[in-house]
Amino acid sequence: MKKVLVTGAGGFIGSHLVERLIRDGYEVKAFVRYNSKNSWGWLDHSELRDEIEVITGDIRDFDSVFNAMAGVDTVFHLAALIGIPYSYVSPLAYIKTNIEGTYNILQAARMRALENVLITSTSETYGTAQYVPIDENHPLVGQSPYSATKIAADQLAISFYRSFSLPVKIVRPFNTYGPRQSARAIIPNIAVQILSGKKQIRLGNLTPTRDLTFVEDTVSGFLAIARCDKLFGEVTNIGMGTDISIGDLAHLISRILGVETEIIQEKERIRPENSEVMRLLCDNSKIKQYTDWRPSYTLEEGLRKTIDWLSENLHFYKPDLYNV
Numbered sequence: 001m002k003k004v005l006v007t008g009a010g011g012f013i014g015s016h017l018v019e020r021l022i023r024d025g026y027e028v029k030a031f032v033r034y035n036s037k038n039s040w041g042w043l044d045h046s047e048l049r050d051e052i053e054v055i056t057g058d059i060r061d062f063d064s065v066f067n068a069m070a071g072v073d074t075v076f077h078l079a080a081l082i083g084i085p086y087s088y089v090s091p092l093a094y095i096k097t098n099i100e101g102t103y104n105i106l107q108a109a110r111m112r113a114l115e116n117v118l119i120t121s122t123s124e125t126y127g128t129a130q131y132v133p134i135d136e137n138h139p140l141v142g143q144s145p146y147s148a149t150k151i152a153a154d155q156l157a158i159s160f161y162r163s164f165s166l167p168v169k170i171v172r173p174f175n176t177y178g179p180r181q182s183a184r185a186i187i188p189n190i191a192v193q194i195l196s197g198k199k200q201i202r203l204g205n206l207t208p209t210r211d212l213t214f215v216e217d218t219v220s221g222f223l224a225i226a227r228c229d230k231l232f233g234e235v236t237n238i239g240m241g242t243d244i245s246i247g248d249l250a251h252l253i254s255r256i257l258g259v260e261t262e263i264i265q266e267k268e269r270i271r272p273e274n275s276e277v278m279r280l281l282c283d284n285s286k287i288k289q290y291t292d293w294r295p296s297y298t299l300e301e302g303l304r305k306t307i308d309w310l311s312e313n314l315h316f317y318k319p320d321l322y323n324v
Contacts, residue, residue: 001073002187003027008078010041012181021079022048030054031068042180059101066108073114077105083184084146085324091145098149106160118226119157121172122150123280133283136235143275161233171222173241174282178215179309190253191310196319200262204269206247208321210237211282214302217295222289239282
């Protein structure tokens with residue numbers, strides 16, 4: 001890699017990835033969604049913002065994607081609609097962004113003859129675990145419109161590898177958490193409620209388990225996969241290989257903060273019964289086999305860093321609202 005393009009660069013994982021690439025010495029183009037305020041998302045607050053070439057556009061617009069890809073050899077495609085609850089409200093928005101947006105990346109990369117095309121997937125594509133740990137051969141089950149569009153995007157990317165020899169790699173992170181994550185995600189959702197002084201924490205289903213990876217470890221996984229010549233045309237998981245239930249996670253965060261809390265389950269926060277993914281547990285043996293990637297943070301270490309950041313940036317969040 002010499003010069004890279006990161007889509008979704010102003011978002012949670014994207015902004016961390018951009019900063020890591022800059023620190024590792026790469027030239028970076030950061031593609032952020034055009035808006036009239038000229039906001040660059042989290043990159044507005046980055047200490048490296050003056051070293052980043054920011055390009056505004058829309059992943060759904062082929063022209064802006066094609067133009068942004070000029071002069072780069074690698075693209076990290078992270079731009080997506082990711083909130084599962086909102087995918088019940090507007091499935092079409094997810095089709096246009098996640099499927100058509102990925103097509104735009106693939107076709108532009110093909111026309112630009114890029115050398116390395118990384119497409120970001122999600123563990124939600126597996127649906128509820130049919131066996132654990134979940135390896136890359138696990139069946140794909142679309143239990144929400146969001147996961148269905150990500151399955152489609154992944155398969156489209158693999159088809160470009162097989163049909164046109166496009167150098168595609170599918171990066172499939174399990175649940176990433178850390179500083180800058182939106183309040184719709186479970187960890188900031190819990191922590192922000194407690195940090196704002198609430199003794200009753202309002203949550204949805206407490207039973208599902210998730211394999212939680214600190215964002216710096218996820219970013220390291222992206223880079224390890226990008227640098228590996230043996231993973232073209234392949235799907236590669238990034239995860240810890242351990243899981244925790246939502247209920248136990250809430251108690252752990254409460255303990256770290258030294259607060260006793262009561263959990264209240266709210267119906268509006270619970271997914272439709274057949275749409276809930278009950279268990280996700282990563283088999284990370286593939287990434288360990290082909291790269292030198294190893295996680296650097298335990299769950300408690302990552303949670304403490306996340307909570308410290310949230311406590312200093314509580315003004316970005318609205319703890320009284322359920323964030324769809």
